[in-house]
Amino acid sequence: NAGVMQNPRHLVRRRGQEARLRCSPMKGHSHVYWYRQLPEEGLKFMVYLQKENIIDESGMPKERFSAEFPKEGPSILRIQQVVRGDSAAYFCASSPAGTGANVLTFGAGSRLTVL
């Protein structure tokens, strides 16, 4: 019973390149959340998705960042034209629908380094 799977675990990009982070939720979970953890800061909410729908993207930067959770396949967080300030750990979490929706299971994170 695999947990939330994120890949890659580590990603290095040069300024201006694109970063794609993937998240496969736990089996049976239909809700996916992305959080960002900057050095010396806490976890910050970015986006909440259900299959083929963005429910809440209030934490997403207005430019360069996008997220999707297609009908088939993992959720993807995409960062275009990365800058050094995007260097952070990006965590995905998932939860089931219904009464367990407020119990989030986090993945181990993807650590992005922008050179």
Add this chain to the structure above:
Amino acid sequence: TQLLEQSPQFLSIQEGENLTVYCNSSSVFSSLQWYRQEPGEGPVLLVTVVTGGEVKKLKRLTFQFGDARKDSSLHITAAQPGDTGLYLCARLEYGNKLVFGAGTILRVKS
């Protein structure tokens, strides 16, 4: 969004000692969650508290939710090196959005 303040920011103690970390806000929580995060890993949920005055125990960890539901504490008895990590409190907002405090880094030395 009201901030969650956690204290202390950093705590270094010897194995066997007791400790308490705190989570405070100026506004009322509907519910509060505590997580532990180890280096290189994601946060792991420890407990959810919902009712004012509630006390929950998880082995050597005791979680308390303030009567007014504006504060919470985590007490660890006889700390062990395996307790080392970042302890985060988080408030659950509408739409399953978690608002985290900055955390308390705990180091237990053997």
